[in-house]
Amino acid sequence: MRVLGVDPGLTRCGVGVVEGIAGRPLTMHGVGVVRTPPDAELGLRLVAIEQGIERWLDEYEPELLAVERVFSQHNVRTVMGTAQASAVAMLCAARRGLPVALHTPSEVKAAVTGSGRADKAQVGAMVTRLLRLDAPPKPADAADALALAICHIWRAPAQNRLQQAVALHAAHASKALKGRTA
């Protein structure tokens, strides 16, 4: 499974492509940052993000986009920018028919470091180790994007099993109900 991770932001969108399946060594295909000038008009910044994400989708042809689930716990202004940048990334993927997966920051940290409260340095160190890189990707947004992709690859089997279990339970419940009302 090839995943494009996106750590959304108006000024810097971290992007990273990771391929692999749970339980096997992972491969990094690319990592980088989509930047937009802070003094540009908001509409134009969103267009620049769209163009940047489109280039990554064209070049790496991922099967899925994993993006950070945005919470309003931080600075209000930052959160709005993050929500807007993530909307553009999700739009680009969905428009091509690619599934979009959302993971919270603590899910990502827990997936790659074992702790949902790990700091940036720890996430960077584990991303470097897991992808067998020479040095942590810079800036931190780029490392976070790779961590998001890794998180998705590792959590996906569990999520799929959970979804299957829920679907199976729903099917049984529906059958049982039908049997009762028949």
Add this chain to the structure above:
Amino acid sequence: MRVLGVDPGLTRCGVGVVEGIAGRPLTMHGVGVVRTPPDAELGLRLVAIEQGIERWLDEYEPELLAVERVFSQHNVRTVMGTAQASAVAMLCAARRGLPVALHTPSEVKAAVTGSGRADKAQVGAMVTRLLRLDAPPKPADAADALALAICHIWRAPAQNRLQQAVALHAAHASKALKGRTA
């Protein structure tokens, strides 16, 4: 000046097209709502909003998009959806080279009712009167979109004068500085 007002939301995006200049009677060209199913995936909802906004831009060819400036004062979940929907609307406009103007809810209320704390009914009543409609547009999101467009048409001259004054002041200051350092 023909303005497309957008009251952004994931479930309902109010849209309304108003033409006019400050101090003259206004004309409504169209009003409606772009809806997306609440149970659909987020990426697909954003694609549906993009398609809806594109249709309005194609059909009415506005010169500018006026959209609500999103604040994080309300329910966190709603605010995220609003920020995401507004990002898509701004992206659609900016991609065509249309300017995007942001107005706060209180600016809009103050523009059409004289009070920044007016309620929905009051905004609906004034929109009905100002555009000489038979009844307030429903739902409230549609009326709010028209109010946004009206607000922009009425505030634009003042904003332009302010921007000109700031630019002039900056030019003078820069000249004075050059004179001093020369």
